[in-house]
Amino acid sequence: MSMTRPRSGDRVRWWTYALLALAAFACLFPLYWMFIVATTDTATATTLPPEIVPGGNFFHLAGLVFSTVPFVRSVVNSLVVAGTIGVGQAVLCALAGFAFAKLRFRGRDALFLLVVLTMTVPTQLAIVPQYMITSLLGWVDTLQALIVPGLANAFGIFWMRQHISSTISDEILQAARIDGASTWQIFWRVAFPLVRPAAFVLGLLGFVTAWNDFLWPFVVLKSPEMYTVQIAIKALQNSFNIDLGLAMSGSFLATLPLLVLFVFVGRRMVAGIMDGAFKG
Amino acid sequence: MTTSITPTKAGLPPAPPVEAARRGFIEIIAPYAYIAPFFLLFAVFGLIPLLFTFYVALFDWNPIGEHVFVGLDNFDRLLGDVRFWNAARNTVSIWLLSTVPQLLVALVLAHLLNHARLRLAVFFRMTMLVPYITSVAATAIVFVQMFDRDYGLLNWLLGLVGFEHIDFTQSVTGSHVLIAVMVTWRWFGYTTLLYLASLQAVSREIYEAAAVDGAGNVRQFLHISLPALRPVIVFTIVTSTIGGLQIFTEALLVNRGAANTCGPIRQCQTLTLFLFEQGFIQFKFGYAAAIGVALFVMVVGFAGLNYFLSTRIRPVKG
Incomplete structure (x- = not known):
């Protein structure tokens, strides 16, 4: 693998490592710092020189997080929202990507162009009418207001179409067709299993995006028991408690599940992002 | 059939x-x-709301009261509103401060990572994605603390080497820099991976031939890597324009005392935050929609301009 990569001729200079190590440090340090402040009490978070090793106050602060906002509930809410969106995107985008990659139908190319064009539409600025529609549906302060709009997206369709056209040969699908399989069966039994790794990464990206989403949940959710973790963090920052450690503990607790997930699937996410990127 | x-x-x-x-x-x-x-889904939650924004902007629209048609009055008021121009200026400033360094850093890092004999390559790539999986809310809270005037790590370090403490959250430039740092931190690794993917598609032979012809590292970068990256650079410029002009969460979390204006003098209130303030704090839906229309024009304008520039300007052949 590494032998086929470009620029194999020259040696790696020390400053290449120095710069990359600096970048890695910049990426990891804020999270380490979050943990430090999350484990020290207010006095330490506001003393100089700052502490640089974790303190022993984590459980105290975590307890305070749980008593200030319904944190467990917000984690469950976030899991429900992000999980449903992740699975929804993996399946619905694969389905649409399959249609665009492998099925012949009238208007296909024009419709695909339309999908790509929607990626450039800045829909966030339409948040006022989005709220009106949500209100009309009776979805204000509900989780489906967060879930339904995120179930499919243009980027995912584009991505799955790329993967399906490059990894699945027409012959396999035709063989299934000759065996009498319906289009749905061909998708579900033949095509989807073959692109499951790509769909998995797409679902992960959807999960992470939904888990971290802020503006829309902030506008739509009203009652503390409907909060997602991000809104719970904001509520912690808002609480009259001036304790920095409290908001930091909340942030740390909200980030921890994704960090743990990342340890297991980070490699596949990196590979997936690079696979889906522009080539050449 | x-x-x-x-x-x-x-x-x-x-x-x-x-x-x-x-x-x-x-x-x-x-x-x-x-x-x-x-x-x-796109029709119900994307296109229809977008079109409806243009309609609502023509009304004095109270969410629980009257809707009075006022024609272009909202736009008239908007153009004379210093808060709007302030937010527009802040938005462009923060966008430039976050996009330009981000893309340059990503270019350099992608070039460094694209090395066949690099050790720990997987580690470097993975760490670069860590900021991307960290939520904007958590990021904002940590960075605001690190950049705190009195007790922040950064100001402590500045103090050690004899500099004055900088009040990042309360000053205009300081708050813009702070938000730009958060945005850059979040996205530079992701952009690096996109660039790296494009670089890896360039065949090794081209670099080898260039090396044989005596082209050094820098010339290889300028004449082989950069042209190969053109499509993905255009893509990242356009997407970071669309995203960068709609920054909201970072700005909301910078000053918790005056969150909706990003501080007492609106020093870092972005257009999206101004839209939020007018729509969901003041409940002026019509006025908020007019801000939305203005933001739409800006995003389309800048994205189009950037697309035009980045596809037209070509490096000098040499």
Whole structure:
């Protein structure tokens, strides 16, 4: 693998490592710092020189997080929202990507162009009418207001179409067709299993995006028991408690599940992002 | 029609006519059914709201009261509103401060990572994605603390080497820099991976041939890597324009004392935050929609301009 990569001729200079190590440090340090402040009490978070090793106050602060906002509930809410969106995107985008990659139908190319064009539409600025529609549906302060709009997206369709056209040969699908399989069966039994790794990464990206989403949940959710973790963090920052450690503990607790997930699937996410990127 | 779509297997008896017709219909609409969910969702939660924004902007629209048609009054007021111009200036400033360094850093890092004999390559790539999986809210809270005037780590370090403490959250420039740092931190690794993917698609032989011809590292970068990256650079410039002009969460979390204006003198209130303030704190839906229209014009304008520039300007051949 590494032998086929470009620029194999020259040696790696020390400053290449120095710069990359600096970048890695910049990426990891804020999270380490979050943990430090999350484990020290207010006095330490506001003393100089700052502490640089974790303190022993984590459980105290975590307890305070749980008593200030319904944190467990917000984690469950976030899991429900992000999980449903992740699975929804993996399946619905694969389905649409399959249609665009492998099925012949009238208007296909024009419709695909339309999908790509929607990626450039800045829909966030339409948040006022989005709220009106949500209100009309009776979805204000509900989780489906967060879930339904995120179930499919243009980027995912584009991505799955790329993967399906490059990894699945027409012959396999035709063989299934000759065996009498319906289009749905061909998708579900033949095509989807073959692109499951790509769909998995797409679902992960959807999960992470939904888990971290802020503006829309902030506008739509009203009652503390409907909060997602991000809104719970904001509520912690808002609480009259001036304790920095409290908001930091909340942030740390909200980030921890994704960090743990990342340890297991980070490699596949990196590979997936690079696979889906522009080539050449 | 039916037979061409679902040919019957040799051993199986053909489906009864009614059944076959039903199945044929399903097969014809299948592709449309598969792409329908996206179009439906985009219509209901994307396109219709966007079009409706232009309509609501023509009204004095109270969410629980009257809707009075006021024509272009909202736009008239908007153009004379210093808060709007302030937010527009802040938005462009923060966007430039976050996009330009981010793309340059990503270019350099992608070039460094694209080395066949690099050790720890997987580690470096993975750490660069860590900021991307960290939520904007958590990021904002940590960075605001690190950049705190009195007790922040950064100001402590500045103090050690004899500099004055900088009040990042309360000053205009300081708050813009702070938000730009958060945005850059979040996205530079992701952008690096996109650039790296494009670089890896360039064949090794081209670099080797260049090396044989005596082209050094820098010339290889300028004449081989950079042209190969053109499409992805255009893509990242356009997407970071669309995203960068709609920054909200970072700005909301910078000053918790005056969150909706990003501070007492609106020093870092972005257009999206101004829209939020007018729509969901003041409940002026019509005025907020007008801000939305202005933001739309800006995003389309800048994205179009950047697309035009980045596809037209070509490096000098040499």
